[in-house]
Amino acid sequence: MKFKPYKLLLAISVPGLLLALVAAGLIFSSGEKVTTQKLAPDFSLDLLDGGKFQLSAYKGTPVTINFFASWCHPCRQEIPSLVAVRSEYKPKGVHFLAIAIDDTAKDVNALIAKLGFTFPAGLDTTGKIKDDYGVYGLPTTFFIDKKGMISYSHAGSATKELLRHELDKLLL
Numbered sequence: 062m063k064f065k066p067y068k069l070l071l072a073i074s075v076p077g078l079l080l081a082l083v084a085a086g087l088i089f090s091s092g093e094k095v096t097t098q099k100l101a102p103d104f105s106l107d108l109l110d111g112g113k114f115q116l117s118a119y120k121g122t123p124v125t126i127n128f129f130a131s132w133c134h135p136c137r138q139e140i141p142s143l144v145a146v147r148s149e150y151k152p153k154g155v156h157f158l159a160i161a162i163d164d165t166a167k168d169v170n171a172l173i174a175k176l177g178f179t180f181p182a183g184l185d186t187t188g189k190i191k192d193d194y195g196v197y198g199l200p201t202t203f204f205i206d207k208k209g210m211i212s213y214s215h216a217g218s219a220t221k222e223l224l225r226h227e228l229d230k231l232l233l
Contacts, residue, residue: 098210101126101203102193106160106183109170114158114181117209123155123231124205125224128185128196130161131168136200139218140176146224147180155228158182162191162199206231 101124106114116124127143129136147157157180161169166184173182185191194203197216204213204227213227 098206098212101205101209101211102190104190104193106158106185106190108181108183109166109173110181112181114183116205119156120209121207123207123228125155125157125228126194126203126205127157127159127219128162128191128194128199128201128203129159130164130199131172132164133199135218137172137176139200140172140178142219142221142224144177144179146221146228149225150228153228153232155231156180160185160190162188162196204228204231 101116103115103117105116108114125147127139129140131137143157143159147155151157159178159180159182161182162185164184169182169184172178194201194214200216200218202215202219202224203211204215206212212231215223215227
């Protein structure tokens with residue numbers, strides 16, 4: 062009887078493939094994504110226009126916080142979506158805030174002027190707000206519900222569709 066290596070390979074690979082498919086099925090069929098809501102850390106932020114933002118003052122209304130930087134290319138690409146969606150949802154009582162990290166007021170103001178920012182922005186000069194929210198990459202957007210709980214956070218550029226989807230959930 063002659064040994065045929067392809068039969069051995071087939072005998073080993075088929076059960077391995079089946080095991081991998083079963084494992085993938087268990088991982089991806091676990092149902093809805095479970096998220097643990099937590100209270101959004103309160104903070105006070107000096108705004109670039111001279112005002113002040115205190116998160117706790119907005120309890121009872123949804124708030125969207127976007128962490129960005131003027132030097133961040135994906136942030137620059139995301140800003141038009143944020144501006145457009147903000148104009149749609151401002152009449153519905155949703156507040157938006159942009160927090161620049163690792164940046165300068167001069168560079169952020171230039172970006173605001175260039176891209177037509179229409180919502181409050183400030184600098185996290187100490188990095189405390191970024192650290193309290195656990196932000197490690199830019200852009201990152203947090204959706205805070207009327208109770209002051211973080212309902213969802215999104216690392217990376219947020220599309221208009223994603224923004225609308227998450228904001229609609231906050232308005233229910």
